Amino acid sequence: MKKTIVYLTAAFMALGIIALGALKVSDNQGYAESSKSAQVSDEKAMEESTQKMEGLEFVQSVPKDASENALWAMMHKMTHQKVIASEKWGLIRMNDESIAKAEEILIASDFKSKEDLLQIIERWKNGQFDQVDDEHNFIWGMQGGSIGEARGILTEEQEKEFIENNFTGE
Template identity: 40%
Template sequence: MKKKGLYWILGILGACILTAGVAYGVKYAMDGRTDKTSNEVATETKVEEAEVKQQLEKTDMTESAVIDMMHKMTHQKVKADQKWGAIPMSVENATKVRDAIKASDFKNKVALLEIAERWVQRDFSKVDQDHNYFWKIQGGTIGKAEGILSKTEELKFARRNYEDQIVQKLLEVGDLVEK
């Protein structure tokens, strides 16, 4: 009889734990869903110009820091369910990254340099593949790029995620196109 009571209590306790786990899982999944489109960055603050300059002007950048910056640069151009962070994709920023790679002895130097050289030439035809290369190196599990944004979608992304002065500068130098 005591065994039966113990099984009954353990069964109720197990059901409570299972219910709590399912409730937590549903809440966790729903917290990740907002009214944002797949083209928006998961952060709420807009990227500030000073912050970008500070990141890109470091002379002692590690390979992981360069990969992280390049990954964030791709967010302006790719379709993905989730994106964390953004750095403006500009010829100026691509040149700074390329120069840092050239001066390095990174393990992935050849591949990184090939990507940066394309970006300096404003060739973004493989930017979704570039994104997924960085995403994979960084151990990505969600947010895989599923294509390239249209010019209109890219401009919308920039306006949502960068300060107005950054967007204006990107438009003036031709790194963004207004349609």
């Protein structure tokens, strides 16, 4: 009887070790597949980030007394000119006029996010776009974004292509 218990215990332990090994191999394969999928997704986002988009809006259409949500939407759409993202919905040309309009709305506001957004606007006014992907994601997050997270910043050449594809005939 003791031998049977010892054999059964050894058999269960061996099965447990085999099962753990199989799970580890499965996890590694899943990691490799998800890593490969992320790489393909990043390449697709890079390709799509300069293509023609729908939803062009003009800064003149944003009222001076815009709500905080409207300002978030405006600034979010402005960043699309400069960021790499898998999805971009809507766009407003980021230029001196749109930056000044956003600043004007902010200065006259009592928005909860006023100070954070003024810091972003100040960087944009000074031509500092090295954080624009993080700024996009900050604004996108305030809007409750779940699709279209920025994954980087377009090169100057890519941004020129985006502008040519989307803002000709303004």
